[in-house]
Amino acid sequence: MGEFETLLGFLLRGGFLMWPLLGLLLWFNALLLERYWYLWRIWPRRRDSYLRQSPRQGDSLAWMRRQRAVCLSTARCELQGGLRLARDLIKLCPMLGLLGTVSGMLQVFDALWLGVPPSDPEVGSAIARACLTTLMGMGAALLGWLLHGRLQRQITRQLQKLQDGLVCEVTGAN
Secondary structure (H helix, E strand, O other), rough: HHHHHHHHHHHHHHOHHHHHHHHHHHHHHHHHHHHHHHHHHHHHHHHHHHHHHOOOOOOOHHHHHHHHHHHHHHHHHHHHHOOHHHHHHHHHHHHHHHHHHHHHHHHHHHHHHHOOOOOHHHHHHHHHHHHHHHHHHHHHHHHHHHHHHHHHHHHHHHHHHHHHHHHHHHHHHO
């Protein structure tokens, strides 16, 4: 059996909430990959353009500091674009996983209430469904937090480098 069939079987055994979880996983990963791509390909040119905007000879120190603050704020917005949405999508994954757990356990209790023996495949299937949605939700969230945290650290480092370069320009140090 190929990987696609294995993945499809996993999603089908997990129940109806696996598809929204897969959608969330793909969505926040697309947002994070776009930010990694931006940081790797676009940001070096943007950073250089910020650093080339050197102060003019007659500019006052207060004006240069204000320009530096505007530059840093703009750079922060550019670098962190989409991260808040990705963070919120990551937060939804465990919630959907737990919702799947609750729905699976409700199916178990419903079957037991109707007199189905605990060894019946229907009960086992409902328990598996509950566990698989939890696994998917927690696994997706863990992956998302790891990627998001690493990206956030890289962005903080890049902003610090930009701030250090701009401070050198404002103070006139090289």
